[in-house]
Amino acid sequence: MTTLDIKRIDWASLDGQGRFDALARPSRRSERDVQDVVSGIFEQVALSGGLAVTQFAERIDGFKPRRIAITPEAVAAARDALPPADTRALRVAAENVRVFHQATKPEDTAFVETTPGVKSKLVWRPIGAAGIYVPGGTAPLFSSLLMQAIPAEVAGVTTRVVVTPPAKDGSVHPAMILAAAEANLDAIWLIGGAQAIAALTYGAVLDDGEIPACDKLFGPGNAYVAEAKRYAAALPNGPSVDMPAGPSELLVIADRFCDPEIAAADLLSQAEHDADAQVILVCERAATIDAILAEVEEQLTTLPRADIARASLSEARAILVSDMAEACAVSNLYGPEHLAIQAEDAEALVASIRAAGAVFVGRWAAETLGDYAAGPSHVLPTDGGARTLGGITTASFMTSMSVQTVTEAGAERLGPIAARLARLEGLEAHARAADLRSVA
C-alpha cells in the first residue's frame, strides 16, 4: 500500500501570495477541447433541432432520447425492484426536502411607504420553465433530482423538465423513477451531456415528444455540462443558469477536541466523489492533523472507491492555523461548497463564517445527512462561488420584482423631487412625466 502524501501547510509561514496559492483550486482539463465540442453541439442543435439532439445522444449517450412517463405502473415496478427500506428512505428524504423548502420560501414583502402615498414592495413569482440536469456518471444521482425538482415544485414552477443520462444499457435506475414520483413529475427524459443542455436551451421535437425551451437551467454535471450551461447563458436571449458547477469541495475545520475518526470519514466521503474533488482540512494543532490523516489512511484501505479517493487526496491540503478564528478566516478565503465545523464551540463559530454553500455544525452533522436528507438542497456553488452566491433554494426558481403604487397626493409630494433630480441629470422628458402628475 502506498502511503498517502497529503500536503501540509503551516499558515503562519506563508506570505500573502503563498496563502493565495495554498488555497488555489487546481487547473482542470484542457478547456479548449471541451469548448469546441460544446459549441459544435449547440450550433448543430440550433440548426436542425431535435434531429441533431437525437444524433448526438445516439453517438454520445449511446441511445436516442427517451421520455420515461412516471405512471403508477412505472412506479410500482420501480418499487418492486428495490428493498422496501430504500423506498421508505427515499420518501423520508423527499419529505424533508419539501418541508425545508416550504418553510423557507421567500414571501412578498409588505408595502413600504417611503413618502405618504408612495408605497412599494418586492413580490416573488415562479419562473416559467425550469430545465433540471441530474448527473448520471458512475451512479444514478437520484438525490440531485429530489434536491432540484422539489424546490422547483414548491416555488410554483409549472414546467419542470428533468434530463438525466441513461445507464450504460440504456435503462433508468428504479430509484430515479421513485425520486421523480416523489417530486410529482409527469416524466423524465433520458438524455445527458451537452446535447441535453442544448435541447433545454433551444427546445427540441423528439420521437417521444417535445422538450420545451427553458427559461433557466439548473444542476451539476461534468465538464461538458458545465461548459454547455456557460455557452447557453451567453447566448442572446438565452436561458439563465443557476451557478457555475465545478468539482465538489469539502473544507473541515477541526479543533483538538474533534473526533479524528469522524473528521477522516467526512474527508473521505468527499474524496470518493471523483478524482477532482477538493478536500481541505484546517486545524489548530499539528497532532490533531496527524491523528486525522492516520485515520484517513486507515479507513481508505477498505473503501470500494479507494482509487478515486486516493487521486482526489493527492491534491488535498492540511492547513495548520494558530486558532479557530484563523481557521474561519482561511475558510472564508477559500469559500468552500461544504464546510464542516468539528469543534467544541462549533455553533459560535458559524457567526464568523461568511462564505460557504452549506455549513455542518458539530460532530453529529455529517455532510452525508445534508447530501441526502436533512432538507436544504445539496446543489451548491463550487470554485469559490460561495463568496457571492448561495446554493439552490426556492428563490432560485423564482424572480422578484418591485411593485410601486402612488396616490394623487403621493405624486404631488414626490413628483417635484423626482422632477428636480431628473433635470439635474439632464432628462427633461423624465421630469415632465413627473410634472404631469404633480403640477395642478
Added chain:
Amino acid sequence: MTTLDIKRIDWASLDGQGRFDALARPSRRSERDVQDVVSGIFEQVALSGGLAVTQFAERIDGFKPRRIAITPEAVAAARDALPPADTRALRVAAENVRVFHQATKPEDTAFVETTPGVKSKLVWRPIGAAGIYVPGGTAPLFSSLLMQAIPAEVAGVTTRVVVTPPAKDGSVHPAMILAAAEANLDAIWLIGGAQAIAALTYGAVLDDGEIPACDKLFGPGNAYVAEAKRYAAALPNGPSVDMPAGPSELLVIADRFCDPEIAAADLLSQAEHDADAQVILVCERAATIDAILAEVEEQLTTLPRADIARASLSEARAILVSDMAEACAVSNLYGPEHLAIQAEDAEALVASIRAAGAVFVGRWAAETLGDYAAGPSHVLPTDGGARTLGGITTASFMTSMSVQTVTEAGAERLGPIAARLARLEGLEAHARAADLRSVA
C-alpha cells in the same frame, strides 16, 4: 417636422413566429469589435496592473484615474455649487432608498426541524467587496450611485468601490459628490469604461491609491462596460456580476380609461434615454393607441433630447390586443425592465404579471418617481432577463448559506436513512460517515 412612424401590430393577426418576432429586441452594434477592445484591455491590466489601467484611462477617459475623497470640505463645496432644493431632493431620494432597502433586507430563516434533532436554516451574509459602476455619458447619473451604494451599505458590505467616468473636462459633478456623501462613501474613483471594470476585477495600484479586487461587480453601463462585466464573470476565479445590462426598456399597458397625455409622457421619458432605448405600448383599443401616439408626437416637439427620442421611437411598437389579460400575457412574453400599467383595474392586473423588473401601478405611478425617489433600486434586468432575474435589492449584495445542526439523537434517526441512500448511489464512504454517527 417629420412624422413619427411607430410600428403598429395587431396581435390577433400574428402566428407564433410573428409574435416572437414582434417582441424581439433589435440586434445591436457589432459585438466582435467591442469584445476585441475589452479583451485587449483585460489582458493588459492582468499583465501590468495599475500602469495599464492608468494608460487606458488616459487614452479613453482622457484623464488618469482620480480618487475623490468625500471630505466635509468637498461636500460643502458641492452643496454650494447647487441650488439648495437640489440638495434637499437628493437627501429625500437617498432616505427613501435607504428606508425601502432596510425594510426589505432578507432575514435569516428560523431553524426548520425536518427530523427530531435535525435542524437547518438559511442565513444571509454580506459579500466582501462590491465594485459599483455609475455611468456617466451625456449626464452624471448620480441616481445610479444612490440606487446601488445605499442597498450595499444596508446589506452590510464593508468594502464598496464606486467608479464613474470623469466629465469631459476631468471634473466630477457636485451632485455625484453629494450622492456619495448620502451613501456614506469615503471616496469615489473617477474612471470609466472597460478599464474601470478591469481595475475592479484584478485590483489596481494607482497614483491616488489602491482599487481592491472585488468579489462582485454591479451597475449599468455602455456596451463596453457590459462586455467587460461578461468577460470578468467568465474568468476562472473571477468576480460574479449582478446581471447583464442592455439598453433601458419600458412597456406601457394602457386601457381605454388611461390618460393619453400621461401614457405618452412616460413613453417619451423612456425614449430620451438613448437611441437604443426600447419603448412598447400595449393597448386594448386602436383609438387609444391613436390618441397616445398623437400625444407623443405633440410632446416630442418641445423636448430637448428630441433627436435621441426620435431615434429610439423608430424601433418602438404599439401592439393592439383584445383585452387586458392578453396585454399582460404580451408583457410577460417580453419581460420588460419597466412596466407601467395605466388601466382602471391596474392593481388587480399585477397578479397576472410574471416577468418585469419594476411595475408602476396606475396613472399616478410615474416611472420617473421610481427612477429617482420611490425607494426600490432602479437597477433592473433588461433584454428579457426579468423572466428569471430580479433587480438589485439588498440580497444582491449578500449571499445565503444553509446551516445544518444535528444532535446525537438526530444522527441516530436520520443517519441510517442517509446511509441507505448513499449506498443506493454507490457512495460507500458517504454511508460510513453517516454510520459512524448513528451506529452505536
